[in-house]
Amino acid sequence: MREQNLPRCACGSGVEPAGGTKRIIFACAGASNAGQVSNEAAVQLTKEGYGNIACTASLAVGTPSTRKNVEEADEVIVIDGCPVGCAHQIAERAGITPDQEIVVTDLGIKKGGSLDLSEEDVETVVSAAWEGRGRETRKRRSEPSGGRGCGCGGSMETLVVEWRHIGSDVEETCERCGETGRTVMGVVEELRPFLEEEGITVRFVETVLPDEAIAESNSILFNGVLLEDLIEGMEVTSTPCCSCACITGQDDAECRAVKYNGERYEAIPPELIARAALKALGLE
DSSP states (O other): OOOOOOOSOOSSOOOOOTTSOOEEEEEOOOSSHHHHHHHHHHHHHHHTTSOEEEOHHHHHHTOHHHHHHHHHOSEEEEEESSTTOHHHHHHHHTTOOOSEEEEGGGGTOOOOSOOOOOHHHHHHHHHHHHTTTHHHHHHHSOSOSOSSSOOOOOOOEEEEEEEEEESSSTTTSOHHHHHHHHHHHHHHHHHHHHHHHTTEEEEEEEEEEOGGGGGGTTEEEETTEEHHHHSTTOEEEEEEOHHHHHHHOOTTOEEEEEEETTEEESSOOHHHHHHHHHHHTTOO
16 A cells, blocks of 8 residues: 555644545554554554544543544544443543444454554454444444434445555556556546545555566456456456566566557556446446
């Protein structure tokens, strides 16, 4: 995934979440792997534009600025490491009913004393937030409903757009992959307002592949389905790529391309990306 230099505790830092829905995220950040996964997930969600991580300790002591940020938020998200629910209890004592309550251990992650965190575990929690799975936890609790947002308890549909490539990032991958990546990000931002009006949350994921997985580089998935599997008549091919040769050290390196309607595309054009996204959602 893409890494951005954002603070670990934004406390209402002004980083606006994507799509217009203002979410504030409180993590327990307890002294176990599960507690620290909750914090890392909150950091990643902030980086991805889902919402803003805030200081749970500030909420506990009643810091006015934190209270103000809660009041201005559309949704409050609580991420606890285990069923003890420290962050939930802090929110409850502050008179807040969260819109989502995610418990790390409820997602199959075992709590332990080690602070060696798994990226896979963090991603599991991040995905749970985007998918709205924490709303079910909130519904199971006995507190009266309220809090922020509509309070309906339903989860928004999610479109996860994943771009896969070799190289460290969009600037350090091969030329065609980089062009595809920039196009994907542009299409995601163009579609986001329209899809959110339809109740669909859009999430962009960037996956960096090892050099030996070059055959998968320059691929795009929509909720786990490859672009070429969504557009009828599209075929995958490969062509020699000088920049891939430089990255991998393989003189005969080839990179993915697609054929569609008699045309070959090395970098995927925006109209095909947008069409695949809508097809993945059943909107075309």
